[in-house]
Amino acid sequence: MASFFDLIRSPIKAQLFLLTRLxxxxxxxxxxxxxxxxxxxxxxxxxxxxxxxxxxxYFACLSMAAEMSTGVLAMANLYxxxxxxxxxxxxxxxxxxxxxxxxxxxxxADGAAIRAAVAQAIATGEATTIKAxxxxxxxxxxxxxxxFITWSFKVKK
Numbered sequence: 001m002a003s004f005f006d007l008i009r010s011p012i013k014a015q016l017f018l019l020t021r022l023x024x025x026x027x028x029x030x031x032x033x034x035x036x037x038x039x040x041x042x043x044x045x046x047x048x049x050x051x052x053x054x055x056x057x058y059f060a061c062l063s064m065a066a067e068m069s070t071g072v073l074a075m076a077n078l079y080x081x082x083x084x085x086x087x088x089x090x091x092x093x094x095x096x097x098x099x100x101x102x103x104x105x106x107x108x109a110d111g112a113a114i115r116a117a118v119a120q121a122i123a124t125g126e127a128t129t130i131k132a133x134x135x136x137x138x139x140x141x142x143x144x145x146x147x148f149i150t151w152s153f154k155v156k157k
Contacts, residue, residue, distance in 0.1 A: 001037060004079035008072060010034045025068065028061050034133040035072050038111040042068040042134075045103050056102035062136060063092065064145035069108040070107075070132035074151050077118040084156040085121060090129060091150035100136070100144045108134040113153070128153050 007013050009032075018026035028050050034041040044050060044057060044065035052058040067089065074087050110132040117130035131154045136145040 001076050001079065004076045005035055005139075006035075008032055008076075009057070025064055027115045028064065030065055030068060032068065032072060034155065035076075036111070037073075037076065037115070039107060039109040040069045040111075042106045043068070043103055044106075046101050053102065054099070057104060059094070059096070062100055062104060062106075062145050063094065063147065065104065065106045066094070066108075066134040066136060067092075067093040067149050068146070069106040069134045070147075070149045070151065071113075073108060073111045073132070074153070076152075077115050080119075081122075083122065085118060085155050086156050088152045088154075089149055090152045091131075091148075093148040096132075096144060096145045097143045098138065099140045100138065102139045104136045104138060104144050106134045106147070108132055117151070118153050122155055125155055137157075 029045045031043050042065045044061050046057045050057050050061040078085050114130055117128045121128040129150055131148050131150045134147045138144050
């Protein structure tokens with residue numbers, strides 16, 4: 001897991017990953033400034049590529065950053081895993097509290113719960129789900145949006 005976080009913390013490798021695997025995240029300016037086994041932070045700026053007609057960050061870009069904050073924790077638990085485990089978003093919920101007009105910072109602190117869900121999927125051989133929370137805040141620290149991303153984990157056969 002530590003080697004995965006080393007990759008994520010490398011600005012060049014992280015941006016290369018986004019460019020090749022998630023180009024919309026790359027062009028949106030999504031960044032991962034913090035990540036460890038317990039939490040992950042993903043940021044998305046308000047700029048031309050991410051704006052909507054209402055002069056705020058488009059909800060899909062907010063969703064992308066929220067998903068990334070939870071997904072990095074999931075990917076870390078699956079990196080070089082034997083047996084291989086697949087991951088898939090099966091449900092999302094979102095609440096929006098304020099217009100996102102600057103840098104929005106999404107934080108997920110569900111690393112332990114995600115690790116437990118992956119372990120359960122491996123132990124039972126059955127698909128396991130986890131509902132991970134990601135809170136988006138503005139530069140003043142005020143809540144902008146809250147997402148719940150439900151991930152499914154299943155051992156590949």
